[in-house]
Amino acid sequence: xxxxxxxxxxxxxxxxxxxxxxxxxxxxxxxxxxxxxxxxxxxxxxxxxxxxxxxxxxxxxxxxxxxxxxxxxxxxxxxxxxxxxxxxxxxxxxxxxxxxxxxxxxxxxxxxxxxxxxxxxxxxxxxxxxxxxxxxxxxxxxxxxxxxxxxxxxxxxxxxxxxxxxxxxxxxxxxxxxxxxxxxxxxxxxxxxxxxxxxxxxxxxxxxxxxxxxxxxxxxxxxxxxxxxxxxxxxxxxxxxxxxxxxxxxxxxxxxxxxxxxxxxxxxxxxxxxxxxxxxxxxxxxxxxxxxxxxxxxxxxxxxxxxxxxxxxxxxxxxxxxxxxxxxxxxxxxxxxxxxxxxxxxxxxxxxxxxxxxxxxxxxxxxxxxxxxxxxxxxxxxxxxxxxxxxxxxxxxxxxxxxxxxxxxxxxxxxxxxxxxxxxxxxxxxxxxxxxxxxxxxxxxxxxxxxxxxxxxxxxxxxxxxxxxxxxxxxxxxxxxxxxxxxxxxxxxxxxxxxxxxx
Amino acid sequence: xxxxxxxxxxxxxxxxxxxxxxxxxxxxxxxxxxxxxxxxxxxxxxxxxxxxxxxxxxxxxxxxxxxxxxxxxxxxxxxxxxxxxxxxxxxxxxxxxxxxxxxxxxxxxxxxxxxxxxxxxxxxxxxxxxxxxxxxxxxxxxxxxxxxxxxxxxxxxxxxxxxxxxxxxxxxxxxxxxxxxxxxxxxxxxxxxxxxxxxxxxxxxxxxxxxxxxxxxxxxxxxxxxxxxxxxxxxxxxxxxxxxxxxxxxxxxxxxxxxxxxxxxxxxxxxxxxxxxxxxxxxxxxxxxxxxxxxxxxxxxxxxxxxxxxxxxxxxxxxxxxxxxxxxxxxxxxxxxxxxxxxxxxxxxxxxxxxxxxxxxxxxxxxxxxxxxxxxxxxxxxxxxxxxxxxxxxxxxxxxxxxxxxxxxxxxxxxxxxxxxxxxxxxxxxxx
Numbered sequence: 001x002x003x004x005x006x007x008x009x010x011x012x013x014x015x016x017x018x019x020x021x022x023x024x025x026x027x028x029x030x031x032x033x034x035x036x037x038x039x040x041x042x043x044x045x046x047x048x049x050x051x052x053x054x055x056x057x058x059x060x061x062x063x064x065x066x067x068x069x070x071x072x073x074x075x076x077x078x079x080x081x082x083x084x085x086x087x088x089x090x091x092x093x094x095x096x097x098x099x100x101x102x103x104x105x106x107x108x109x110x111x112x113x114x115x116x117x118x119x120x121x122x123x124x125x126x127x128x129x130x131x132x133x134x135x136x137x138x139x140x141x142x143x144x145x146x147x148x149x150x151x152x153x154x155x156x157x158x159x160x161x162x163x164x165x166x167x168x169x170x171x172x173x174x175x176x177x178x179x180x181x182x183x184x185x186x187x188x189x190x191x192x193x194x195x196x197x198x199x200x201x202x203x204x205x206x207x208x209x210x211x212x213x214x215x216x217x218x219x220x221x222x223x224x225x226x227x228x229x230x231x232x233x234x235x236x237x238x239x240x241x242x243x244x245x246x247x248x249x250x251x252x253x254x255x256x257x258x259x260x261x262x263x264x265x266x267x268x269x270x271x272x273x274x275x276x277x278x279x280x281x282x283x284x285x286x287x288x289x290x291x292x293x294x295x296x297x298x299x300x301x302x303x304x305x306x307x308x309x310x311x312x313x314x315x316x317x318x319x320x321x322x323x324x325x326x327x328x329x330x331x332x333x334x335x336x337x338x339x340x341x342x343x344x345x346x347x348x349x350x351x352x353x354x355x356x357x358x359x360x361x362x363x364x365x366x367x368x369x370x371x372x373x374x375x376x377x378x379x380x381x382x383x384x385x386x387x388x389x390x391x392x393x394x395x396x397x398x399x400x401x402x403x404x405x406x407x408x409x410x411x412x413x414x415x416x417x418x419x420x421x422x423x424x425x426x427x428x429x430x431x432x433x434x435x436x437x438x439x440x441x442x443x444x445x446x447x448x449x450x451x452x453x454x455x456x457x458x459x460x461x462x463x464x465x466x467x468x469x470x471x472x473x474x475x476x477x478x479x480x481x482x483x484x485x486x487x488x489x490x491x492x493x494x495x496x497x498x499x500x501x502x503x
Numbered sequence: 504x505x506x507x508x509x510x511x512x513x514x515x516x517x518x519x520x521x522x523x524x525x526x527x528x529x530x531x532x533x534x535x536x537x538x539x540x541x542x543x544x545x546x547x548x549x550x551x552x553x554x555x556x557x558x559x560x561x562x563x564x565x566x567x568x569x570x571x572x573x574x575x576x577x578x579x580x581x582x583x584x585x586x587x588x589x590x591x592x593x594x595x596x597x598x599x600x601x602x603x604x605x606x607x608x609x610x611x612x613x614x615x616x617x618x619x620x621x622x623x624x625x626x627x628x629x630x631x632x633x634x635x636x637x638x639x640x641x642x643x644x645x646x647x648x649x650x651x652x653x654x655x656x657x658x659x660x661x662x663x664x665x666x667x668x669x670x671x672x673x674x675x676x677x678x679x680x681x682x683x684x685x686x687x688x689x690x691x692x693x694x695x696x697x698x699x700x701x702x703x704x705x706x707x708x709x710x711x712x713x714x715x716x717x718x719x720x721x722x723x724x725x726x727x728x729x730x731x732x733x734x735x736x737x738x739x740x741x742x743x744x745x746x747x748x749x750x751x752x753x754x755x756x757x758x759x760x761x762x763x764x765x766x767x768x769x770x771x772x773x774x775x776x777x778x779x780x781x782x783x784x785x786x787x788x789x790x791x792x793x794x795x796x797x798x799x800x801x802x803x804x805x806x807x808x809x810x811x812x813x814x815x816x817x818x819x820x821x822x823x824x825x826x827x828x829x830x831x832x833x834x835x836x837x838x839x840x841x842x843x844x845x846x847x848x849x850x851x852x853x854x855x856x857x858x859x860x861x862x863x864x865x866x867x868x869x870x871x872x873x874x875x876x877x878x879x880x881x882x883x884x885x886x887x888x889x890x891x892x893x894x895x896x897x898x899x900x901x902x903x904x905x906x907x908x909x910x911x912x913x914x915x916x917x918x919x920x921x922x923x924x925x926x927x928x929x930x931x932x933x934x935x
Contacts (some may be wrong), residue, residue, distance in 0.1 A: 147914025
């Protein structure tokens with residue numbers, strides 16, 4: 001026996017998951033919004049997999065994640081590790097560890113390089129070991145590789161067909177989410193928007209289920225470019241929101257959510273239910289769309305290639321292809337928005353964000369969101385897109401804490417910016433929410449002042465504005481696009497529109 | 504036997520004079536983070552660009568006094584200790600020098616040159632280390648522009664040091680408006696020489712490490728492998744704990760400078776290559792799947808090296824407060840290091856506090872275990888190899904019975920700062 005070969009450490013290597021096992025194995029996944037998860041479930045099912053979303057994340061998952069993996073994790077690692085572990089633990093109790101290892105596999109994103117997110121596998125591995133589930137199989141899908149086709153007998157085939165449909169699914173989920181957050185704070189009948197959103201997502205889910213199970217590479221690219229399957233479903237989804245009664249003259253501070261991808265997009269205990277808490281406190285929330293991050297990743301990839309013109313042989317060609325891909329990506333998202341009446345907001349221009357952030361943060365710094373958060377905060381403030389920016393970052397997050405640090409200089413340059421950086425530990429709600437509330441109080445005052453200024457500019461009183469709004473019923477219709485007339489708040493922009501004025 | 508003290512070797516300028524244009528500028532460089540593995544590059548670069556050797560000034564090693572005097576009130580972010588310390592270094596360069604500097608140069612090192620290049624996915628630096636200069640300068644620009652006030656030009660280009668052709672371009676773009684008459688050709692020549700100097704320095708260090716290993720092999724004596732990030736060589740970050748161990752007579756090797764001589768690598772990794780576990784000695788794909796970070800990659804690689812090399816009987820792991828890069832590696836590094844019986848100890852969450860008393864007790868405890876366990880560990884590890892050590896190591900190695908099938912020594916379970924297996928045993932430091 002060779003001890004060097006047999007006794008030395010080896011990293012976790014999942015047992016093969018083969019194509020003939022697909023019918024008996026269930027893919028587990030999670031970590032994104034409920035809308036995106038439902039669409040992913042449809043996607044996996046359409047590709048011939050049994051698929052199951054992990055249950056909603058709980059604070060107990062956080063504690064379990066901390067218990068099972070190495071100390072000092074960032075909270076997204078602890079939440080996701082704990083969420084998976086908690087499910088597997090319960091299933092192991094029910095059907096036994098051996099059956100769990102045979103029946104389930106977990107698929108997740110391997111990520112952006114050297115931050116801990118890129119090393120999640122280590123936490124999962126340790127947790128599985130500590131649960132006695134070393135035989136369980138987990139697979140990483142690299143987020144920056146568009147085609148990861150495997151041998152034809154591989155159980156999990158993350159080919160271009162699957163990944164392009166994933167991208168369309170994310171776009172649909174984002175567009176619906178943005179619409180939802182623009183309507184819910186103004187709905188006259190509480191709950192109407194949520195009900196409509198559920199039905200809308202189910203409509204897209206059905207469309208996802210009916211997509212072609214598999215296509216060769218270039219046919220798949222063509223299909224995704226020209227298919228009307230998803231935009232058609234979005235148009236049908238639009239019908240569920242029609243008829244929701246709104247009152248857009250409610251004065252609300254506009255709060256833009258930014259931050260680390262997982263925490264900014266989550267809508268649960270992971271970020272202290274920040275979105276719903278802000279709405280309950282009277283704010284209109286601009287959620288962080290997943291697509292903006294993907295758009296940023298393409299921008300960053302382009303910057304890297306641009307630097308290598310004349311150094312790397314194919315840099316120019318790859319740059320041109322990436323830029324083309326980015327244009328197509330943005331155009332596809334715009335199609336989705338258009339199907340919802342153009343109400344969901346467009347993605348901000350990445351070059352503009354890059355320029356805004358440049359004096360404060362080198363745009364070649366990578367990992368996480370790079371200069372994106374700084375660019376978005378300045379953009380929201382200077383372009384009057386929001387009264388306040390709430391940045392949700394995991395405590396001890398490697399890249400995000402650094403951009404928060406650089407924000408010190410931004411706040412020096414833009415003293416009027418209302419910026420609430422919330423470091424999320426996962427189990428300190430009161431502290432985080434009270435910090436946020438302090439800034440929100442100021443944002444509420446700003447929103448009121450802005451509304452009064454809008455009334456003055458429009459030469460209207462609130463009652464007159466209400467009368468005019470009732471004369472123009474489209475103003476309170478769900479698919480009326482509120483024009484931007486120089487105010488950050490919805491109500492102020494509506495008043496300005498009614499008085500044909502601007503700030 | 505010479506024992507390298509890395510702090511002393513920091514950034515000595517090349518003795519040869521630069522051929523090009525002389526430039527009367529004084530440059531200050533913070534002695535922080537990945538400067539600890541790339542300092543020779545930067546010093547040589549500026550000398551080659553015509554800066555006087557005495558006009559390239561590094562801040563002093565990290566210290567509490569430095570932080571209190573020059574960094575107080577400047578912090579913009581709560582992050583890991585080594586990055587947090589940057590403010591003190593910036594402050595010292597701006598306020599603490601008799602002769603003021605003209606340029607504060609703090610490169611954003613995106614990728615790090617590594618001997619593992621080509622065998623790993625990427626060679627990135629830690630995201631916090633990369634962004635450290637930006638969040639640090641924010642502390643000096645929050646209320647007013649301190650650099651402008653002091654008449655100091657702040658230069659902080661992002662540099663991909665793992666890609667030499669790109670690095671020259673990035674550095675030329677950063678300095679073209681600052682260094683009069685600078686041409687791309689001049690920068691290219693300076694960068695080429697800087698890489699040469701860095702390579703030469705690394706080779707010298709590896710040769711010295713080989714001397715240490717050869718000496719240990721010849722005398723059948725143990726040595727210690729320090730596993731950490733480059734900045735743990737800073738006595739204010741790593742608290743010079745390895746020097747205290749060295750005082751007990753155990754030579755210290757650093758993971759960054761282990762000998763890469765082919766005979767040594769062939770011997771150590773032959774079995775793993777034959778078994779198909781790895782493609783070559785620099786392949787870590789079987790122990791670390793997501794090999795994006797250069798320093799993490801080298802840490803994992805060095806842990807395996809230490810686990811195999813018979814005369815390395817103990818690995819000491821250093822990790823700083825809130826190090827997110829280290830966090831996922833705690834368990835695998837320990838498992839790798841201990842797999843053939845090597846002792847493993849951790850000094851974790853190192854920050855500004857230097858608990859001298861408890862460090863002393865731990866150091867004495869480690870020394871006790873080394874003394875007690877080393878002979879068996881060396882014997883056990885030698886026995887794991889099918890053939891004798893290579894000639895480059897084997898000068899006067901006594902017959903240790905490489906064919907022996909003695910069982911491995913009983914592993915000592917040593918977690919983070921916890922020494923198990925100490926019941927009813929007297930050892931130096933107990934009760935002190």
